[in-house]
Amino acid sequence: MPQEITKLAEGVEALFLPVNSFNTTLVSFNFYMPLEKETVAKYALLPELIATCSKSYPDYLALNYRLTALYGADVVATATKVGNCMCLKFTVSAINDRFAFGGEKVMEESVALLLDLIFRPKAENGAFFEDDLKREKRKLIDRIKGELNEKRTFARNRLVSEMLDDDPYGLYKFGKAEDVAAISGEELFEAWKTMLISGYLRIHVIGEALPAGLYDSIKAELNAFERGNVTDIYSITALKERQSVKRVTDLMEVAQGKLVMGFSCPAGDDDTSLDVMLMNDIFGGGPYGRLFTNVREKMSLCYYCSAQAVRNKGFMMVDSGVEKENAKKAEEAILGQLEVMKNGEFTDFEFASAVKSIKDSLRSYKDSQNGLDVWYTIKAINRVVYSPEEICEKIDSVTRQDVINAAKRVKLNTVYALLPKERTEE
Amino acid sequence: MQKQVFSNRFGDSYVCFTHSSGLKVLVMEKPDFSSCYALFGTKYGSIDTSFSTDGGKTFLNVPEGIAHFLEHKLFESEDGDAFSRYAETGASANAYTSFDRTCYLFSCSNRFYDNFDILLDFVQHPYFTEQTVNKEQGIIGQEIRMYDDSPSWRVLFNMLEAMYYEHPVRIDIAGTTDSIAKITYNLLYDCYNTFYNPANMFIAVAGNVNADEIAAIVEKRIIEREPVKVIRGSVNEPDRVKENYTEQCLDVASPLFCLGFKEALTAPEKTAAERIAMGVTLEILAGDCSQLYKELTDSELINDEFETEYFTGNGYAAVMFSGESEEPYRVKEKIVCEINRLINDGIDKELLSTVKKAMYGDILRRFNNCESIASAMAECAMFGYGLFDEQELISAVGESEVIGCLKQLKEEKSVLSVILPRG
Numbered sequence: 001m002p003q004e005i006t007k008l009a010e011g012v013e014a015l016f017l018p019v020n021s022f023n024t025t026l027v028s029f030n031f032y033m034p035l036e037k038e039t040v041a042k043y044a045l046l047p048e049l050i051a052t053c054s055k056s057y058p059d060y061l062a063l064n065y066r067l068t069a070l071y072g073a074d075v076v077a078t079a080t081k082v083g084n085c086m087c088l089k090f091t092v093s094a095i096n097d098r099f100a101f102g103g104e105k106v107m108e109e110s111v112a113l114l115l116d117l118i119f120r121p122k123a124e125n126g127a128f129f130e131d132d133l134k135r136e137k138r139k140l141i142d143r144i145k146g147e148l149n150e151k152r153t154f155a156r157n158r159l160v161s162e163m164l165d166d167d168p169y170g171l172y173k174f175g176k177a178e179d180v181a182a183i184s185g186e187e188l189f190e191a192w193k194t195m196l197i198s199g200y201l202r203i204h205v206i207g208e209a210l211p212a213g214l215y216d217s218i219k220a221e222l223n224a225f226e227r228g229n230v231t232d233i234y235s236i237t238a239l240k241e242r243q244s245v246k247r248v249t250d251l252m253e254v255a256q257g258k259l260v261m262g263f264s265c266p267a268g269d270d271d272t273s274l275d276v277m278l279m280n281d282i283f284g285g286g287p288y289g290r291l292f293t294n295v296r297e298k299m300s301l302c303y304y305c306s307a308q309a310v311r312n313k314g315f316m317m318v319d320s321g322v323e324k325e326n327a328k329k330a331e332e333a334i335l336g337q338l339e340v341m342k343n344g345e346f347t348d349f350e351f352a353s354a355v356k357s358i359k360d361s362l363r364s365y366k367d368s369q370n371g372l373d374v375w376y377t378i379k380a381i382n383r384v385v386y387s388p389e390e391i392c393e394k395i396d397s398v399t400r401q402d403v404i405n406a407a408k409r410v411k412l413n414t415v416y417a418l419l420p421k422e423r424t425e426e
Numbered sequence: 427m428q429k430q431v432f433s434n435r436f437g438d439s440y441v442c443f444t445h446s447s448g449l450k451v452l453v454m455e456k457p458d459f460s461s462c463y464a465l466f467g468t469k470y471g472s473i474d475t476s477f478s479t480d481g482g483k484t485f486l487n488v489p490e491g492i493a494h495f496l497e498h499k500l501f502e503s504e505d506g507d508a509f510s511r512y513a514e515t516g517a518s519a520n521a522y523t524s525f526d527r528t529c530y531l532f533s534c535s536n537r538f539y540d541n542f543d544i545l546l547d548f549v550q551h552p553y554f555t556e557q558t559v560n561k562e563q564g565i566i567g568q569e570i571r572m573y574d575d576s577p578s579w580r581v582l583f584n585m586l587e588a589m590y591y592e593h594p595v596r597i598d599i600a601g602t603t604d605s606i607a608k609i610t611y612n613l614l615y616d617c618y619n620t621f622y623n624p625a626n627m628f629i630a631v632a633g634n635v636n637a638d639e640i641a642a643i644v645e646k647r648i649i650e651r652e653p654v655k656v657i658r659g660s661v662n663e664p665d666r667v668k669e670n671y672t673e674q675c676l677d678v679a680s681p682l683f684c685l686g687f688k689e690a691l692t693a694p695e696k697t698a699a700e701r702i703a704m705g706v707t708l709e710i711l712a713g714d715c716s717q718l719y720k721e722l723t724d725s726e727l728i729n730d731e732f733e734t735e736y737f738t739g740n741g742y743a744a745v746m747f748s749g750e751s752e753e754p755y756r757v758k759e760k761i762v763c764e765i766n767r768l769i770n771d772g773i774d775k776e777l778l779s780t781v782k783k784a785m786y787g788d789i790l791r792r793f794n795n796c797e798s799i800a801s802a803m804a805e806c807a808m809f810g811y812g813l814f815d816e817q818e819l820i821s822a823v824g825e826s827e828v829i830g831c832l833k834q835l836k837e838e839k840s841v842l843s844v845i846l847p848r849g
Contacts, residue, residue: 021458023436023790060723064714065780072784072791095787099436135723142729142750145679149577252677253848255574288513300561303568321572349513356516356536363535364461367633367796 003387008215009222011230014203015376016210019366023099025107025207026369027214028091029118030377031199032233035086035168041175042183042191043086047077048136049128049188051090055120066113071095073110075117081173083236083312083381088195090118093369096208111211119221121192127185141177155258155418156319162248163262163414167237169313196222200231202380206369233381238267238314239413246414251421257322259302259330262414263338266406267314269382274395275402279410280309280316281354282403283341288353290337290346291318301330312381316410324420331415341407344400351400358395362388427451427641434814438793440803441637447650448625452803452813453637456796462538462633463796466549467529467804469628470621472599473740474526476659479620485659488617489608490594491566491601494523496614498562499554500530508548517541525595526739527808533797538635539643546647552618554611567603577678577845581748585684585843588669592661595742625653628807632799661741665690666839673844682731682845683754685761687835689743696738698811702819704745707831708734709781710773711764712747718764727757745835754844762837769832773825785820 004016033043057063067073073094080087094110097103122129147154157172164170174180203218205211241264265276284291284307291305305320322330340346365371365388379385386394427446433439440454472493478485501508501521512519517534519541530549534541573579583598590596600606631640667688696704712718712734722728732749751757792798806813 021456022794024794061715061720068713068715068784069780071787073787093791095790099790101783138726139729142680142731146731146750148677148679149682151575151677254677256568256571286513286518287509296565300564300568303565303572321568323568323571353513353516357513357518360516360535361518364533367459367461369794 006215008203008219010227011199012201012203012218012222012227014205014215014218016205017372018208019206019369019372020208021367022207022369024093024095024369025205025209025211026091026093026373027111027114027211028089028204028373028377029114030202030204030380031088031195032082032085032202032231032380033088033195033199034231035081035084035171037168037171039191040086040171040173041179042188043088043195044079044174045136045140045180045183046188046191046195047079047088047090048140049132050117050121050192051075051077052136053122053132054117055122056116058122070106070110070113071100073106073113075114079173081169081171082378083233084168085231085233085381086173087377088199089377090114091373107211111214112217115217115221119196119224123189127189130185133183133185133188137180137183140174140180144172144174144177144180151254151258151418152319152321155260155416156317158248158250158418159260159262159317159414159416162246162416163315164239164313167239167313193225196225197227198229198231200233202377204373204376206372234383236267236312236381239264241411242413245412248414249417249419251419254418254420256303257324257327257420258418259320259322259327260416261318261331261334261412262416263316263318263410264314264413265309265311265316265410268311269384270379270386270391270394271384273311273406274391275398275406276309276311278354278358278395278398279341279403279406280307281358282346282350283307283337283407284318285354286357288350288357290340290350291334294337295320295330295333299333301326301333305330305334315413327417327419335412338407338410342404342410344404351403355395359392362392427645429641432812432814434817438814440813443641443644445624445644445648447648448653449644449648450628450807451641451644452628452630452807453635453640454632454799454803455635455637456633456799459634459796461533461535461796462631462635463531463533463800464538464542464545464629464631465529465531465800465804466545466629467527467627467807468621469526469626469808470528470617471524471526472597472601473594474621474658475594477620478657478659479654481655482657486616487659488613489601490597490605491599492609492613492617493528494600495562495566495606495609496617497521497523497528497530498566499558499614500549500552502558503548503551503553508544511544511548512541515540515544523599525599527804529804531800538633539639542631542640542643543647546643549622550647550649552615552622554614556611559609559611559614563606563609566600566606570598570600570603570606573598573600575676577676577682580674580676581682581684581843581845584672584674585686585746585841588672588841588843589667589686589688589744590742591664591668593663593742594661595739620654620656623651623654624648626656628804630800630803630807632796632803658740663741667841669841671842671844673846675846675848678845678847680750680752680847681754682748682750683757684746684748684843685754685758686737686841686843687745688839688841689745689834691741691743694740695809696743698809698815699819699822701736701738702816703823703827704736704831706778706781706785706820706823707828708736708745709785710777710828711768711832712761713781715777715780718760722757722760727751727753727760754842758840758842762840765832765835769829773828775825778823778825778828782820782823786817789816
């Protein structure tokens with residue numbers, strides 16, 4: 001797939017991926033801001049507010065109505081952690097014009113609407129309005145508190161915050177509820193300006209054609225801001241090794257426990273750490289992985305058990321659901337499988353299966369607009385950005401010995417357990 | 427095999443084959459895609475716990491959760507499991523059991539026909555033994571316990587338990603630790619031989635494939651079986667609900683709710699037209715352009731978790747509103763009040779046509795993705811309508827259909843299920 005990158009301004013790049021297989025076109029604006037304790041809550045709240053009203057659509061119901069009339073155009077705004085950045089993503093996806101009944105320019109109008117939301121928010125005298133702020137704060141605080149509801153995600157987030165306690169990546173992506181509550185309309189307006197002045201901005205267009213005049217409109221909008229001091233997206237810190245393993249346990253009234261183990265591993269990008277990607281997959285990727293076939297299937301120690309590597313931050317985690325009485329045995333079994341990796345005792349079949357599975361899913365990326373959007377959002381922080389097809393070719397050069405060497409550098413760092421407490425009632 | 431081709435005005439088309447065994451095969455070729463998605467399903471789900479194969483003389487009652495259990499076990503054969511065969515090809519495989527169906531699926535970007543062979547082979551060759559059944563009871567028991575901690579799962583099933591007296595839709599898809607303990611390998615074979623008959627099954631494929639090649643493989647690989655005439659045990663389900671309110675305490679931050687309205691059924695299943703009409707109705711009543719949505723949001727009664735669903739299948743139909751709220755009772759009051767207001771005042775015609783436009787857009791979006799195309803085709807095979815019919819059905823929805831749907835939502839037939847924080 002051809003990738004066309006156009007530089008629009010200082011720290012502003014646009015990537016157009018021409019793909020004919022979709023009935024819709026997706027356009028996303030990705031602002032990379034430094035991930036910091038002082039600003040994380042503001043940058044989590046900002047997309048929520050921006051995506052619900054603007055000067056032209058001061059009322060969220062009017063905005064929703066407009067989107068519905070544009071054949072259900074989808075505007076989504078999110079904040080996620082990428083490397084040492086917080087990525088504020090604003091996406092619109094709408095049907096291609098040829099599908100409209102009355103020849104409407106659906107795509108052009110949808111993109112104009114997104115630009116309107118991002119560049120002309122509903123604000124007055126350098127501040128957002130109190131009622132909008134109050135509404136969006138409440139919803140965000142609900143979401144922060146609601147993380148407790150799904151224990152699997154909750155446990156994974158707890159591990160990350162405990163393991164990376166002196167790294168910005170350990171910050172919870174929505175910030176703390178009390179920090180969200182304290183944000184003023186002025187402060188948030190300043191955060192909006194900072195995003196447009198110094199955010200590294202990457203625009204993705206994925207679909208049949210580049211909406212007419214899009215790049216010129218973006219340049220014109222950005223002209224109103226004196227851009228400078230652009231976020232350095234390439235500066236990434238890796239998890240530091242610990243002298244002794246950190247252990248954290250929470251007790252809750254739950255039926256089943258969760259065990260999440262965090263490891264340090266070699267940090268790198270697609271030029272330096274594809275060995276880690278492959279090692280992680282053989283260890284705990286698909287149903288052919290060591291963790292699934294042994295810890296779940298043979299030993300029946302947990303209902304789910306899989307590994308995930310965040311290579312640019314230099315860590316891996318194994319996430320599992322365990323019965324209380326099996327927690328210790330499961331931990332030992334997981335570490336046992338890591339030893340198998342280090343000793344090179346995994347089979348050629350497992351090695352080949354992981355390669356085939358990774359390549360199969362890499363080749364499928366092109367069939368998902370959201371998949372491609374997320375891929376390039378994460379890969380943007382690498383100095384050289386490869387397409388999924390290019391990684392598919394590069395993975396062939398990773399050898400068995402590379403995988404063993406990568407495994408030898410994996411070290412247990414933090415263990416988080418959420419276990420059932422004895423019930424006092426009933 | 428009998429072959430029919432269906433097209434729409436945008437040049438999308440799909441092929442429907444009917445095999446001599448009765449098996450339906452639906453294929454949409456998408457040559458612009460790199461990947462493919464295939465699904466092999468049977469009209470057999472968690473609600474099929476009582477059935478007869480001798481014309482209704484005798485009925486076999488099987489333990490709750492057996493369809494899901496069977497799904498787990500079907501991956502195994504005498505010489506290994508299907509996952510290890512897929513590992514050879516690199517495909518990503520899975521399966522799921524819902525209330526009314528069990529589906530086995532894979533997606534891949536390479537070696538499609540090898541993967542398709544694996545799929546047809548393992549689904550048609552069961553291998554159940556006493557030993558493998560015993561082993562699975564432990565792991566499924568863990569799965570059931572995992573769902574015990576999921577508030578969104580519990581709030582739904584508590585609602586269904588309060589809504590239905592008899593219908594098996596009230597029981598968790600995976601069953602209970604007690605019910606799965608009663609499963610034996612003989613019972614698994616009974617269920618398999620009844621419901622995994624090609625006449626009761628369907629195949630849906632979308633992606634970079636050739637429909638005629640798929641037809642040829644199906645012709646070669648499908649094992650003809652004597653058609654089985656299945657009569658599902660009838661359920662004497664009253665129109666009224668069992669309880670109007672149910673609650674449970676879990677470790678949650680704020681209360682979760684699920685408000686269901688039980689609908690009376692005049693036929694075992696709702697038609698495609700009825701389902702589309704209810705979809706439009708729910709958008710008008712509580713979609714994000716509705717007055718109700720604004721009122722609930724502005725009075726801080728709902729947040730981003732709020733959603734609506736039309737939940738329907740063989741012998742059951744319910745409309746559900748779910749989300750998080752400090753005051754679920756007030757959410758219910760406002761919903762009931764808005765239903766009555768719309769019935770009395772009529773609906774906004776402009777909103778109706780706008781909502782229909784968005785639904786048309788949603789259908790187009792579905793064709794972006796092999797998985798959603800195949801799943802939609804599976805739906806067509808299950809309920810006997812065409813993939814492109816929906817668009818016509820949407821344009822046929824008018825004010826009287828919407829009012830008709832609203833009139834089915836009666837307060838006395840509603841259930842409010844709430845999950846409360848502990849303490």
